[in-house]
Amino acid sequence: MINNIIVAIIAIIAAPIIGGILSGIDRKISARLQNRYGPPVLQPFYDFFKLLGKQRITVNQTQMVYVLGHLFFAIASLVMLVLGQDLLMLIFVLAFSGISLIMGAMSVRSPYSKIGAQREIMQMLAYEPVLLLMVVGIYLTTKSFMINSIFKHETPLIYSLPLVFFAFLYVLTIKLRKSPFDFSTSHHGHQELIKGLTTEFSGPQLALIELTHWYDLVLLLGLISLFFANPIWVGILIALGSFFLELIIDNISARVTWKWMLKATWLIGIGAAMTNIIWLYLKA
């Protein structure tokens, strides 16, 4: 029990540091890919602390509650991951985190914020089924929803779930809000939607959203490494490799429309995951 608490505390402290450095490396590599020098690797931390020191402007009283909900549900799902808890529950808690942000963006009257929130709903509509199918696939392989049982399984999950892994990589781009699926916040464009979902969040609230993004990043990379456990270090290396792949995709692709995303994700993502699961049934 004490052990669990210590592991959880280490994860809560270490995750934002790792996530922040990863997004710093993200910006540096993106800059190099565009033939620029790029910001320092610690730039996300500078942004974070600067935002904390800005004036507190809230549009309404409930906005901060939703931002905190967004953060705490993300932390909760990370803690569930490091403690090896129920994977199905983890996905649901993660969905709550996303919904909190959508509620926060919907609670203000700015049309940009609302359009961003609606696009975020479309994104959730696209990736949630794939995440659930991933959990189903893992259940069929290990006969348990617990993450601990993945580590006890003799062979890495990738041998029985290659297509599910592919589908998960696909939705990772949506979840990380990378191009071609960055239309809910327009991460690089800044123009047609202002900042979409986060338009009405400023100062400390935006800092907390950024912090949550770092937690999400670590959590998702952790989920990738599950496919290659154990040994866990192989999983971590593959996760970093996938992150680099996401950067390349982010830099070489243009933004698509939500209709295209929904069609493509349901067709490719659900298609690949379902094929894999049917294959598991036939094999058994």
Next chain:
Amino acid sequence: MGIINKSRIKSPWVIHYDCTSCNGCDIETLACLTPLYDVERFGIINVGNPKHADVLVVTGSVNKRNVRVLMNIYNQMPEPKAVVAVGACACTGGIFKECYNVLGGVDNVLPVDVYVPGCCPRPEAIIDGIVLAMAKMEEKAKDMKNTSDKATELKPGDEKKSAG
């Protein structure tokens, strides 16, 4: 110097507003974002959203129509914030100073922190101006604490009556 103050200098997010500029200064401002000058190495990002911005970069002289828009943008920015006037028109009104509809430079309307002269200024000068504005942030943050957390909201009509 606390970590927040240190971070303030290293992460200026810029919102760029074109008053009645001829677009010469705007092109030079956007040239700062290109790989040749790459302002992101100073942490400068061009955000399109006043609620995320620290520095308001204004090009062109202010006239009676756009003063409302300019003030609206300025008022939406959270403290501490800085204003950089880029180009001769934004600094003084430039060649449009005597026009019947022009109020003059940006300093007739907003408290300008840094003037970047030139017609049009070189991208190096603009980058230097924004970095200078960030150096002033520490002082501004102190002022912000002294005057509690309330920003002073400017309204159209508050502007000084120009001598012209």
